């Protein structure tokens with residue numbers, strides 16, 4: 199057994215432990231408790247540091263990492279149009295794969311051990327396996343025209359069958375499907391994908407209730423997204439009372455459904471999400487940066503919904519750091535509700551770890567430091583900006599900010615040591631920088647035409 203020792207250990211399943219030890223044997227946690235009672239073993243002492251469960255990022259687009267900073271200050275429909283056009287015209291599969299590798303490297307250095315990634319190209323699965331992290335890749339599917347449902351389904355089935363998911367009892371990496379969003383997927387295709395996911399036992403993720411434009415499209419058949427569909431001769435009837443009600447009517451809400459964003463949800467929607475036991479990926483920074491608004495997080499949590507935090511792509515964030523995301527979640531809720539104790543730090547820490555694991559249905563393996571679970575954990579130094587740290591949870595949420603992790607392990611395997619990637623490859627970063635330059639050249643030329 200290896201004894202990982204730190205000034206503070208935050209198990210999330212219980213109160214913080216001062217001078218704590220995490221005992222790891224192989225891939226599993228064997229001991230969580232005080233250093234004095236810990237069984238013997240080789241010891242790694244991190245000193246003045248916080249050791250916490252590996253952070254769970256419930257929403258990423260790893261393949262889009264090269265698009266960081268490309269699309270700033272745009273209206274959402276325009277942002278989506280430009281994102282898709284530049285990705286499709288510039289990024290090869292090799293570039294997308296490097297982009298995903300680079301995204302995971304960034305996440306690991308921020309203590310993120312689990313990635314729930316919606317991916318169009320399918321490269322994220324390979325990147326996750328190579329980098330040794332935990333995750334679910336939801337293969338995306340698109341098709342806004344009702345008569346394209348068969349072609350979209352055939353494409354989805356072929357992509358899913360082509361994925362090589364490692365077998366085994368407790369696989370680190372799993373596969374799911376993602377009908378992208380109501381403005382890119384017809385009702386017919388939603389229903390087909392939902393049925394396919396149920397038959398195949400695949401989890402499903404969907405971007406939903408994110409923007410006002412999406413609500414206008416679904417509930418009124420109007421607005422900028424409706425105009426874009428109309429320009430492609432796709433009818434835009436009123437589809438449902440709300441985006442969540444739309445998914446309910448199409449059989450897409452269930453235990454294995456991850457609802458991404460949920461900014462524009464009302465009481466009836468929240469009751470439906472609770473009754474269907476859906477998970478939610480809450481993306482406070484992306485929602486704010488794109489001007490969508492603030493999701494009713496406190497209400498969703500009060501309803502008992504499993505909520506995790508998501509960074510979304512760095513094209514809309516522009517970084518991936520879940521402790522910072524947790525801080526933003528708290529600040530937004532307190533400002534919105536004018537309440538100094540809405541979403542306490544303990545609850546925010548839970549969102550970034552156990553909440554995410556619950557939303558992804560992987561809480562039997564990850565999300566807390568508990569005996570028998572996989573040893574996914576991250577260590578952050580309590581540097582000058584985080585000391586004194588009388589309350590280690592408040593320090594982690596409010597003071598660590600975008601700090602780099604010192605040590606990170608997934609299923610017992612160290613992936614970051616002394617703040618450096620164990621499996622790092624500097625050439626990936628160079629290639630991503632070069633892809634970023636190519637994107638900018640193409641984008642600037644397209645913008646002037």
Ligand SMILES: [Zn+2]
Nearest residue numbers: 259405510511
């Ligand atoms: Zn997204």
